[in-house]
Amino acid sequence: MKLLLIGISEEKISKLQDALSTAGLDLVSFNGQQDSLYPLIEQQRPEIILIDTSSTARDTLEHLAQLDRNHARTVISLGRNSESINRLAAETGLSLYAVDSVAVSLLQALTDVVISQLISRDKLAREVASMRPVLAQQRDLHSAIKFIMEKYGLADTQARDLLAKNAKHQKRGIADVARHLMETGSLP
Amino acid sequence: MSQPLQALEQTTLQFGFIPLTDCAPLVIAKERGYFEAEGLNVSLSRETSWAAIRDKVGLGLLDGAQMLASMPLASRLGVCGPQLDFISALVLDLNGNAITLNNALYQEMYDIDPRVESNPLIATQTLKSVVDQGRRNHRQKLRFGIVYPCSTQSFELRYWLAAGGIHPDEDIELVVIPPPKMVEAMREGNIQGFCVGEPWNTLAVQQQLGHVVANKYQLWNNSPEKVFAVTEQWAEQNPNTHQAILRALLKACAWLDQSQNRQAAARLISQAAYIALPEETVALSMTGHCLKHWDKPAENLDDFHVFHRYSANFPWLSHPEWIVSQMYRWGQLKETINIEQVINQVYKPALYRQAAESLGMDSPRIDRKSEGNIDEKMLMPQSQQLGANRFLTGEIIPVGGIIPYLKNQNLSTANIPALTLANSERLAGGGQ
Known part of the structure; x- marks a missing residue:
């Protein structure tokens, strides 16, 4: 065909x-x-x-x-x-x-594939790309809290609190401070 | 703003158009704020093919569009494309097309009879002798361009060829090329002639590629060219919005028809977003000039484009009757239909009258008129309601007389007995 x-x-x-x-x-x-x-x-x-x-x-x-x-x-x-x-x-x-x-069924299947190749695939790629920074932030935050808990012997909520206070003091986002901590090993 | 807003069902609209001089009513209604004054936020989408216009309106991707006068009818009948239920309540313009032949073909005809220069009937008869000579010499068939199989241009070119005894399907090879590509196709030698709307004939002559041998006014004075069409379903769901659109377009058409506005109109529509050609090219036909020959000055033709006078915007039901007759003549429509019934489904004089009345404009009281019986010499110069309606070959079609007319046309494939039977009761009374 x-x-x-x-x-x-x-x-x-x-x-x-x-x-x-x-x-x-x-x-x-x-x-x-x-x-x-x-x-x-x-x-x-x-x-x-x-x-x-x-x-x-x-x-x-x-x-x-x-x-x-x-x-x-x-x-x-x-x-x-x-x-x-x-x-x-x-x-x-x-x-x-x-x-x-x-047959109409063939045309329907073809249309589905074309839409899926040109639109659905791109849409999935865009969705994945847009999720990537959000997920990275969450990963950094999680690692930073774990790092603080282990280094200072703090509970989860205390470690989170420490990060939040520091972020407020620095006028930076909590995720930003967490990333800094994980990159340099110390709070900014 | 004088018109009260009657609960518009939809205020944001998108209309399609093709880059042609007669997209002017849509452009003027937008650019001069007539749509806005009706509470409508309209965007115009330039389309590249009539098929795209047809499908996008049919699928609801566009709310309405400029269409060839023949398109809503052809779509209703499923001729030259899928079956789609369009309606039209307003004609955008009359005339506006021409037939252009390339220099070599024109010269060959001119050498036989120099009167081809100004006489379309002599031109087609002369072309016939060129075609016959070509056949005897086993020359390749001439190839002419049209813009859409079921287009007014196709019917006009066929009418002109048949008037000289040339069979458009057997003696000529017709190919479809969109308007903006027509001049290029002639320059590259792919076609020897074409029938297209302005400004593409003027452009071809200005570029010294060919000569205009007939314009639409000469073939059938003041015949319909483009209409504004929507789907039947859209019109039923949006009656007030539809009326608001018709009012805006009527105001635009009335403005366009005043000769002092034509240069300004040419300036607006020649812009990049619309036709994208030099203002001088668009302005020639727009200001009532027909440039037929590049080595001669343009001729005066005040009615090259008619946007409002002669009751131009009224959807006369006698106009689509002629279109149906040509679909039968050339075998595009084979099924026997009740012509009046189908035409009543597609063209809506009542909706037109409603819009015109709300603007205080006069409308014709009858839906059909005789065609071919009024010569421009018979009319007072100031006549605004009535225009000339002569055919090139002088035929007259009285109201209710479309089938006898079709019977007398040469080269026709129509099944006259079947059509007479299917239409006898309805049309015997002479329509309305």
Whole structure:
């Protein structure tokens, strides 16, 4: 089954490539002029097309679909549901075309994978990145309290209190003071 | 602000447009504060294809858009794209397109008959002889660009070609290219001609790439070009907001139609956020000039763009009837439909009248008019309500006469007996 990618950035293609090829789709990429799209579609006859929603080649695809009913045509809903297609356009900036014989379930699965590769993966990476400093602070705080408890023989609450007072005195954040302590071995 | 705010259902809106001179009503309504005066916070999104406009409005990513007059109808019928329920209560403009041929083709025609310079009918007949000669010499078919398969430009180009006896699908290769890419495609020799909206014809002539052989006014005086469309569901959920939008656009169209405002309009719409071309290029057609030949001065054509006069904004139901007739003629629409029924679902004169009335503007009392029966010479110069409506080949379509009209068109693929049967009861009374 042939999947034609039109006007899609290298970056997006690299994110999609593995997942789509592994699924058994033959990927063909096109970034040329509108008029060379006519012979390309005639020769390749892709079953599915993913195209940048704002590509200037979109109306040409509409024309090809109108010239030949066997060419891929715009998919605007999957079953009665337009939610995935909506997310595909709004979040990934892609539009989907398919020949009539491709099952809706296949298109749904493809849409899910594309959204997951382009959006969900990035979203997870962003979430992980944004958690990283918070977790590091908590780790420093925990280590600093343990350090104070062991060095001065204090209870957990006393050690925490000492850090808080020091931070207030220094007009610095408690996490900042904890990091300083762990880096230098003494309170600032 | 004179209009009381009637509980707007939605105040933040996004509309799509294509970089063409007739995006002006949307731009003017925004830039001159007509949307704001209605309590609407509108942002305009420049789109790169008609398919993107269609899908984004259909999916609710845009609230409304400038559309080709034929698009809401084609979408309702699922012709040239997915089935989508758009409605339109307002026409944004009349005329505004032209057909441009490249220098080599124009010269070949000019050498046969120099009157191709100013006569679109002689031009298409001359082109016919070039096409026939080409076939005899086994030359490659001429390739012409249109902007969308079911576009007004496609129907106009086809109409002009057929008027000379040229079959648009068999004698010519039609390709779809978006408006801003059209001039480039001609420069690179990928196409020998195109039919597109302004300012792209003017730009091609200014760059000395070709000559305009016909403009839309000459093909069918004051025929509809772009409409403002929303989904039926959106219109039902947001009736007051819809009226507020229509009022703002009507004010913008009325402002745009005053000749003293045209230069300022050209300045606004030529900006980078909109058409992104030099003001001089946009201003030519906007101020009523048709630049046909780069070696000759521009001709006066006051009605190159009509935004308000001649009841331009009223969604005449006789206009989409012609569009349906062309969909049948060229085999884009094969299913037999009741034409009146479908058109009533899509174009909404009642909503227009409501908006016009609240602004104290007069509206036509009838929904359909005869087409092709009024020549500009018959009208008083001051006539504002009524415009010329002549066709290039002189045909007249009385109210209720679209099927007999279609029957008489050459090269047509329409199934006239089936259509006559499906439409007999409704149209026999002559519409309304």
